[in-house]
Amino acid sequence: MLTKTNRVWILLFLAPCLLMFVVLIGIPLVNVVWTSFADYTTFSKPEISGWGNYEQLLFHDDSFWDAVKNTLLWVLLQCTVGVSIGCAVALLLFRKPFGWKFFRAVYMIPSIIPTVASGIMFYLLLNPELGIVKPLQQFLGSQGPTLNLFGNSSYAFWALTLTWLFYSAISTVIIMAELGTISGSLLEAARIDGASRFQIDLFILLPLLRNIIGTCVILAAVGMITQFDTIYVTTKGGPGSSTLNLSVYLYNTATLDNDYGLTNAISVMQILLGLFLVLLIGRAFKLGESHE
Amino acid sequence: MNGKLSSGFVYAALICIVLISLGPIFWVLLGSFKTRGEIYSSAFALPSQFNFSNYAEAFRLAPIGKFFVNSLIVCAVTTAVNFAVVAPFAYVLARYHFGMKKLIVAAIASVMLLPSQSLAVPIFTLLRSFHLLDTKTGLILIYAAFGIPITFFILRSFFLSIPKSLEEAASIDGAGFAVTFLKVILPLSVPGMVTAGILQFLSSWNEFFFALVLTSGDQARTVPIALSYYLGTFSNNYPALFAAVILTILPPIAIFVFSQEKVVESLTAGAVKG
Amino acid sequence: MLKKLSKGVMVTVAATLLLAGCSSNDNKNANANNGIDGEEVTLKVLNYHVGEDYAASFFKKMFDEFPSSELGKGVKFDMQEIPTTDAYAQKIKVLFATGDIPDIILTSGNNILDLAVKSGKIADLTPYFDADPEWKSSFDPGALERNSIDGKIYAVPNQKEIAMIYYNKALFKKAGIAEPETSFASWEEFFAACEKLKAAGITPLSLDTNDFAWLSSMFLGAMIGTANEEGNKFMNALHPTNFNNLEVVDALKNLKTMLTQYSTQDAIGGKYDPMAAHFLMGEVAMISNGPWMVPDFSNKEKAVEGLSDQIGVMLFPEDGMVNVPGAGDMVSAGDKATTDAAVNFLKYQTSLDNQITSLKMTGIIPVSSKAVVPEEFNKENPLVGRMLELTTKAKYQFGENQANWYQNTLDTLSRLLPELAFDKITPEDFAKKLEEVAKKNE
Known part of the structure; x- marks a missing residue:
């Protein structure tokens, strides 16, 4: 198929995106990478200083490792539980129960609400004086002080996880779009063979969704690595380092420490970690290969 | 036999979905009628009266209307530009093998991982040299560029699941490269296109940091900046913020519902896989 | 004229x-x-x-x-x-x-x-x-x-940045606490009053820990700034890095007591706004803040009816106040x-x-x-007028940590206060941690 005219077309197809990528992202990215090797603050020009920033991060910075640990745990949870929920909802809606379009739209709404609003909602809902925890505990007959979910470092991580784990509408929408392209005759044939709906989901649909679920897992992983807004509105990474992830840590280094060199070293580490995960997920899902 | 049981299970699950999904928006809606004192007296209490003063306040405190129009323009154009640039690119990468492909995919993936905090200074400098600071064009270009990976990954997996035999058939019929892409591939990928478009639209709609750093006047600013007007140094006007959220959330929801309808329509054209 | x-x-x-x-x-x-x-x-x-x-x-x-x-x-x-x-x-x-x-x-x-x-x-x-x-x-x-x-x-x-303690006269009366002339004579008296309020079923203090712990910082700074000459000097210094000292450790110990014994449950992890609301709704007896809070007391959207008539203002114990340009x-x-x-x-x-x-x-x-300041102003704004008057009676004057301390130090303070309250860090280690972080700026 690679005829000469095709070659020209291929180049034409690639060029705009590559151009956009190189100019708008490549140039700033190069800047980020080289200044990660520099002494560089908000108020001074970068001066090359070698591996100092990385040494600082990797060997003298507990917060960095706390942030990496939390980030990875959140990635794991979102890629497994989160995407599974999104996928389950998609399969459920694909059965076209009465009102499925309504449910599809409704499930998307939380992903549209700006985080400044939803974040403060979660903050108040889990507030030990005003929120849902006190009445719930009373209902369950527990004595003693109300659990302070965002205020106690033993619970804060899980409290934050609850604010996003169930909202996997993005996965649902992506998977539903793919489900729509699967031929009805295939399902009909399976049904005639006596397969239950659940068996169809499990043994016919899921394998066909491999590529797109892989994509959802990648997006979920990336979403957790770059998660910032909800944490910033509710806990700012605290108490202690219990909800500190790489994005919040990076933000703090830039705006509180004014240290752009270190910030950019964290960026580079974040990109490397993310790429490693993306490649790993790609391998696991044999991503990029045709189904045939 | 167990049909009743399973449909009972399906609806139980769906009711859970409705509860956790409508809960937040309903809460925000109620909050938009409360006084500031009421917001903090209980997370559940109903507002003492349904007056619209917070909505009036929302308009008084921030140039929300103007920013809203900007947001619509920026997000719509961003989505279009992003798609026009990425779709052909994703198609070639889904269909052809060449040496640097893995590297290119990795580079694309890395875009998603770039923290805006790190990029603020270099991107500001870049747009300044193009004289694109404080313009909608500047924001659109940046959003479209940062949207490359999501659109790319979604479209690529759609293109991958289209059987090659269709293109071969088109080629035998004498259709050229571009014609095959436009007339055969794209129509079959409408669900993917729409899905990628929605995600692109939503992420630009809620983006705050670049909007803050790269714009300075009313001409280019977007809704997330307007929402900050309700937050003060010492206290926040949440009722007005919630009112503004209710006012500005309708278009993205409408666009979502409308575009999903398009997906369904496109599918009636006939399934291709399996 | x-x-x-x-x-x-x-x-x-x-x-x-x-x-x-x-x-x-x-x-x-x-x-x-x-x-x-x-x-x-x-x-x-x-x-x-x-x-x-x-x-x-x-x-x-x-x-x-x-x-x-x-x-x-x-x-x-x-x-x-x-x-x-x-x-x-x-x-x-x-x-x-x-x-x-x-x-x-x-x-x-x-x-x-x-x-x-x-x-x-x-x-x-x-x-x-x-x-x-x-x-x-x-x-x-x-x-x-x-x-x-x-x-x-x-x-x-x-x-000029100034801050003192606002108190709710009605709640003081209910608990049987006499309104101090200018301030509680000592921190012991202050804590005794807190105990009395608590016994009467009233939450004594509005505190927070989130967003740089503004409200708690007021008391923390006041305890350090009135402790002795050393502490006062510390609270007037710009960008201090020597946190590992007795005054800071003692103040953190007392702040822990305040957070766990004398404040609302949501103070730990709490943000300024809802915590201030507790005071504005007449549920809490004391809050420390600057004069910009005064309009809130009579704001119908934020405060209970009639609150502004119930507000008194006093210096921090031992006649201390935030007062710096x-x-x-x-x-x-x-x-x-x-x-x-x-x-x-x-x-x-x-x-x-x-x-x-x-x-x-x-x-x-x-x-x-x-x-x-025109006399009319004092008449129309008796509370701010009273604050200006108290300013002349302050024995200890000190700065706000929010303006004086490095930002990353404030962030650490804000993130470690809940750990302190839940017994996950000692005041001594807390002070060491603050010092360590502050020194990162040098």
């Missing part, structure tokens, strides 16, 4: 006229000619006093009226609105890094003076002060010193015409009359002791 006029349009008109009159007299020594031969100067300003900001209306008035004043002849503003100080801090730092700083850099509580000076991008204002002795002498020497580095003045202060506004080191015009604006903004206007509109305390 101005003193006798009440609020309203008349004041505005009169003040503008008067000012115009005053400043034309100043012209001989002040640089009132902006630009060269009638050419216009455009001043780039980033203004975060917009929307919900407490000083939005005052700054709007300043920016609107300056160009038509004598000092502001030929000046136009290229105004960029940045809602919230958080967003402002982010943007101003990007602008410093890219070299595009505005001509006037408004202070935002986050003290970047030394860093800004190091960057070489802001103007030395000493010559302007020297050229206009009248203006210079309107400031207390301490206020200028605080905005100087190595003897050079780099910023124009425009407010604030960090000032800076001017970018641009061409002379622009710098001149920017300095003229700051002169306008800090004129004695406008300091009083600022007090009236925002509750900000004038930085100049020469700015005479």
Whole structure:
């Protein structure tokens, strides 16, 4: 198929995106990478200083490792539980129960609400004086002080996880779009063979969704690595380092420490970690290969 | 036999979905009628009266209307530009093998991982040299560029699941490269296109940091900046913020519902896989 | 003459006229000619006093009226609105890094003076002060010193930061606590009062830990600042790094007691706004804050009916108070015409009359002791009047940690306070941690 005219077309197809990528992202990215090797603050020009920033991060910075640990745990949870929920909802809606379009739209709404609003909602809902925890505990007959979910470092991580784990509408929408392209005759044939709906989901649909679920897992992983807004509105990474992830840590280094060199070293580490995960997920899902 | 049981299970699950999904928006809606004192007296209490003063306040405190129009323009154009640039690119990468492909995919993936905090200074400098600071064009270009990976990954997996035999058939019929892409591939990928478009639209709609750093006047600013007007140094006007959220959330929801309808329509054209 | 006029349009008109009159007299020594031969100067300003900001209306008035004043002849503003100080801090730092700083850099509580000076991008204002002795002498020497580095003045202060304790008289009465004359004589007495309130079923204190722990910081700073001379010196120092000392450790111990025994359950992890609401709803007996909170007491949207009649104000125990000149506004080191015009604006903004206007509109305390507060004002605002009176009786005066400490240190304070409250870190280790983080800035 690679005829000469095709070659020209291929180049034409690639060029705009590559151009956009190189100019708008490549140039700033190069800047980020080289200044990660520099002494560089908000108020001074970068001066090359070698591996100092990385040494600082990797060997003298507990917060960095706390942030990496939390980030990875959140990635794991979102890629497994989160995407599974999104996928389950998609399969459920694909059965076209009465009102499925309504449910599809409704499930998307939380992903549209700006985080400044939803974040403060979660903050108040889990507030030990005003929120849902006190009445719930009373209902369950527990004595003693109300659990302070965002205020106690033993619970804060899980409290934050609850604010996003169930909202996997993005996965649902992506998977539903793919489900729509699967031929009805295939399902009909399976049904005639006596397969239950659940068996169809499990043994016919899921394998066909491999590529797109892989994509959802990648997006979920990336979403957790770059998660910032909800944490910033509710806990700012605290108490202690219990909800500190790489994005919040990076933000703090830039705006509180004014240290752009270190910030950019964290960026580079974040990109490397993310790429490693993306490649790993790609391998696991044999991503990029045709189904045939 | 167990049909009743399973449909009972399906609806139980769906009711859970409705509860956790409508809960937040309903809460925000109620909050938009409360006084500031009421917001903090209980997370559940109903507002003492349904007056619209917070909505009036929302308009008084921030140039929300103007920013809203900007947001619509920026997000719509961003989505279009992003798609026009990425779709052909994703198609070639889904269909052809060449040496640097893995590297290119990795580079694309890395875009998603770039923290805006790190990029603020270099991107500001870049747009300044193009004289694109404080313009909608500047924001659109940046959003479209940062949207490359999501659109790319979604479209690529759609293109991958289209059987090659269709293109071969088109080629035998004498259709050229571009014609095959436009007339055969794209129509079959409408669900993917729409899905990628929605995600692109939503992420630009809620983006705050670049909007803050790269714009300075009313001409280019977007809704997330307007929402900050309700937050003060010492206290926040949440009722007005919630009112503004209710006012500005309708278009993205409408666009979502409308575009999903398009997906369904496109599918009636006939399934291709399996 | 101005003193006798009440609020309203008349004041505005009169003040503008008067000012115009005053400043034309100043012209001989002040640089009132902006630009060269009638050419216009455009001043780039980033203004975060917009929307919900407490000083939005005052700054709007300043920016609107300056160009038509004598000092502001030929000046136009290229105004960029940045809602919230958080967003402002982010943007101003990007602008410093890219070299595009505005001509006037408004202070935002986050003290970047030394860093800004190091960057070489802001103007030395000493010559302007020297050229206009009248203006210079309107400031207390301490206020200028605080905005100087190595003897050079780099910023124009425009407010005095003060803070004390507000208390709810009705709740005090219910618990049988006598209202102190000026303050509780000692912290022991203060804690005894807390115990009494608690016994009466009343939560004594509004505290928080989130967002730099503003409310808790007030008490923390007060305990350090009234402990002894060492502690007082510590609380007056800009950017201290020696946290590992007895005063800090003791104060943290006491703050832990306050958080766990004498405050609402949601104080730990709490944000300012809902915690202030507890006091405004009449549920909590005491809160510490600056005078800008006073309008909230009578705000029907925020406070219970009749609260403002129940509010008393006192100094921190042992007659302590936050009382320091604030960090000032800076001017970018641009061409002379622009710098001149920017300095003229700051002169306008800090004129004695406008300091009083600022007090009236925002509750900000004038930085100049020469700015005479009209008696009407004290009558109409008895609480702020009382605060000004108490200011003269304070034995210990100290700064706010929010303005004095490095930002990353405040962030650490904010993130470790819940750990302290839940017994996950000792006060000693806490102090060490603060020291470690503060030293990262050096």
